[in-house]
Amino acid sequence: MNITSRTEFDATITQIVEASTAYYTDGTSNLSDAQFDSLYDAASAYAEQQGIDAPELAKVASGSVSGDxxxxxxxxxxxxxxxxxxxxxxxxxxxxxxxxxxxxxxxxxxxxxxxxxxxxxxxxxxxxxxxxxxxxxxxxxxxxxxxxxxxxxxxxxxxxxxxxxxxxxxxxxxxxxxxxxxxxxxxxxxxxxxxxxxxxxxxxxxxxxxxxxxxxxxxxxxxxxxxxxxxxxxxxxxxxxxxxxxxxxxxxxxxxxxxxxxxxxxxxxxxxxxxxxxxxxxxxxxxxxxxxxxxxxxxxxxxxxxxxxxxYATQQVTSTLLEVEWTIGRTGRLTPRARIEPVELTGSTVTYASLHNPDDISRKGFMLGDTVIVKKAGEIIPRLEAPVVAHRDGSQTPIDVPAVCPNCGSNFDTTQAVWRCVRGRGCAAVESVAYAVSRDALDIDGLSTSLVKRMIDQGVVTDLADLFTLTAAQVAAVSSDKVYGDTAQNRKADRVGQSVPVGSTVAGNIVTQIEKAKTAGLARVITSLGVRGTGRSMSRRLAKHFGSMDALRAASVEELATVEKIGTIKAAMIVDELAELASVIDRMSAAGVVMQDAPASRATTDACSQPLAGMSVCVTGSMVLRTRSEMNETVESLGGRAASSVSKSTSLLVAGPGAGSKLDKAATLGVRVMTEDEFIAEYL
Ligand SMILES: [Zn+2]
CATH class of the missing domain: 3.30.470.30 (DNA ligase/mRNA capping enzyme)
Structure with a gap:
């Protein structure tokens, strides 16, 4: 809105003060936040334009209409x-x-x-x-x-x-x-x-x-x-x-x-x-x-x-809420995610927005088909702020909140605002173990997600730690949909869709790979635990900083918070989760997983003398000589910071074939781009 006269300005001030008084007295107001903000902005703009001193505005903004x-x-x-x-x-x-x-x-x-x-x-x-x-x-x-x-x-x-x-x-x-x-x-x-x-x-x-x-x-x-x-x-x-x-x-x-x-x-x-x-x-x-x-x-x-x-510029747009997707995280947490009509926001196309939890949905009264306000203020993923109730035309339908865990059918623990499957980490055991053995973590070749699922379904493995005590005979006996080896028996099984055991050859390979993973290094072990908030690069920083699992587990929240980019909140989360994972970590260690890095593999040189010191480097597209994960490790070993996205603070983008939007973004932001060969020639 726009205020054009002093009379209108005075009336607006009265309206703002009344709404504010009602709100701050008992938390209610006849104006929506958006209406209030719009009146407030219009009044502020008029006051500034006309040079009017309006102390009411300052008082309202600071949450107080009187004070002595x-x-x-x-x-x-x-x-x-x-x-x-x-x-x-x-x-x-x-x-x-x-x-x-x-x-x-x-x-x-x-x-x-x-x-x-x-x-x-x-x-x-x-x-x-x-x-x-x-x-x-x-x-x-x-x-x-x-x-x-x-x-x-x-x-x-x-x-x-x-x-x-x-x-x-x-x-x-x-x-x-x-x-x-x-x-x-x-x-x-x-x-x-x-x-x-x-x-x-x-x-x-x-x-x-x-x-x-x-x-x-x-x-x-x-x-x-x-x-x-x-x-x-x-x-x-x-x-x-x-x-x-x-x-x-x-x-x-x-x-x-x-x-x-x-x-x-x-x-x-x-x-x-x-x-x-x-x-x-x-x-x-x-x-x-x-x-x-x-x-x-x-x-x-x-x-x-x-x-x-x-x-930070707060940017918001409206879109339509199409669907709410429910996922169970590695810790059993139920997370809703809103799929919306694609919309442009701060220079990128947004198709998903975050919703905190089921309470968030019922409290704000979202319905499918609603016109919704999508807002981005600092965060990486925009969030669904509120429905625009005035735009409803009767076609909107309620959002179904799952009654039981979509993953395993168990009940939810709904005592907290965040709902969790009562099985906790056990619910997402397949995802957790599959994540732990993936290329970026322990890199155990041959353990596909479907085989992990079989092992868990058949009770051979219940969590990550169990992998390290598996015998070849146990793995060989796991029945599998996948037919290993071209034998007459397997061909028959394939025809009739029957499952057959993994067999001793494949099992032998898998057990060898698992054995090898015991010395994958601390960073990969930390990654494999799937602690919330610690992806690959954070795990590398933690490994570099602490050098051993014992030192990491002994760290206080304050000490963890001093590690680059962690901060107090994430630090507290890491401490909690490591405590929760104590038995898994202890059993992994007992099974021979090496939980500390040799001092030589830790950075001992003066950080400033390293070629990528102070630089933030992002790697995208396919690499020829190294995997992307290895490239990131190289970046960190040279004193740089491996970034997963391109922003104004990115110093360098290493792009291989198939590099997509990151390359475009780097061009827009004027970030320096190199090929893998150029990077190696310059820094290695
Ligand atoms: Zn579950």
Missing amino acids: VAHSVPMLSLEKVTEDTAALTTWMTKSGIEQFSVEPKLDGLAVVIRYRNGKPVQMVTRGDGSHGEDVTYALESIDNIPAFVGGPSHHKGGISTRDIRGFDLEVRGEAVFTHDQFEGANVLREQHGDPVFANARNGVAGTLRGAKSRDYLIPFSFYAYDQIGLDTAPHTDSMDDLEAFGFATAAGLLGRRGPHDMGQVVTEVQAWAGAEPNVDTDGIVVKADRTSDRVRLGIGSRTPRWAIAYK
Whole structure:
């Protein structure tokens, strides 16, 4: 919409404030999010165009329509650039800053938590920046802040003393729902007969405002990005301190905090565009890390001159929901995927969009044939945001959620928002084992998926570890649809469609291959476990970093998070899954699978002196001298990063015959392209 007069503007402001008040008071509103956003955008555009100062807009945006608690230091908004690294680089150059801190920009509600004598005593919303609203009653709903902050020293003006005492501290950050919390919040609201939240951002605002009158707690999280009270500098060090006290920080989501130089900032911004954290984010905040730079640059009319928000362009289109496909993952998780009418979005044709889980479908009320909003904001795979209910014409039909596991017919464990087959990993044993023996993992030749299925159906193998204790006689006795060897008996079996045993020759080969796989190397062993979030290249990084399965299993979440590109969330997942796989790993090890790499095979040379240091290399098409997987290993052994897709941050694309869309994309983005021969000539 477009506002053309002051009268219309005033009316719109009234409408926005009313809707916002209703929403934040009890979580309801007569406007849809899209309608609200559209009114808000139109009002903002008109205010800017006419030079009208409209504090209501700032208040609405920050989730508060009133507030009387003064902030100790104003909570300013930030200057923004949208998806423009050139503008970001210009800003960084002009600022004269050399050392930056970088943190994800969380899409929640800015709040301040005040600690007195070490205890959290007050929480205040951002409000209009100078005054916020007291929401202290919601403090007990936050499940990730320390109950006590103190120590012997470290405190502004503090005298070093052996006595532990509580600090006075003000921590600023973002109140957010993690995706899991958001799902949990709506389950809670439904149980209590309250309307569900439409999205995480408005949900957390509604949770804060409504907490006073609600008789149940809705847990949410707090991620810190600033503090007043600690004398630690630079900023990145103060964030380390907050983490040491037990706070989660926005910077911590990156997995590494820096400080960063300009080049690293751009790399981080590009890397984050592909990240899928457990909280909604809409960009990256880049700040001067040193206090001296902040003082030198000072504050502009409304925003500090030492910080900038780099926002990712949110793009959305509408399409039609054609079908929901259900798959069971390797861990038994049921995942819906939406097939949609093909549509152009951010330069590519989209035919599938993600849906989180069955609850997501029922909560948002999707129906087959619905016009749907497809949205992409940072993520790699676009997601199905919401149905456009107004477009329904009666032809839409409900979505059938499977009653039993489509893989094995067992029941689902539906106690969590994510449904899992009660057999867990056992349900997808065929897929798990077939994945483990595939070329990219243990590369066991001769073990086809159909043979794996036979072995599992016939109870010879129940999981990956069982493979390594198989005898040739056991394999030989497995009956198989495939006819091995041209014998009279086999020809007859083939004619009548009868199954015959694998036979001793083939079995002997398979057992030899399995034996060989015991020394496939740590990276391939890690890959074979099929831990969520660890594909081939991540497994190689883990192997390189830890060197042995024992070291990997002993690693804490914090330690894992420091490995390149992992981050805290994925690290926590890996720790959980490795614990779940303990028996499989132990049995593999007992059967003689080598779980550590010889020191010589690990990179010992100085990373910077390697030919591909700092480069991101993608390999596509057929390779002649090596498989793609081996090429990726070569890239990593030369200090480069093996990338699975082409993006602006790709340094080089090695393309063989049959290279398709990646080659086109590289041409569009101006990424350097080489043949396999050229690559070998230049780097090997
Ligand atoms: Zn199942």
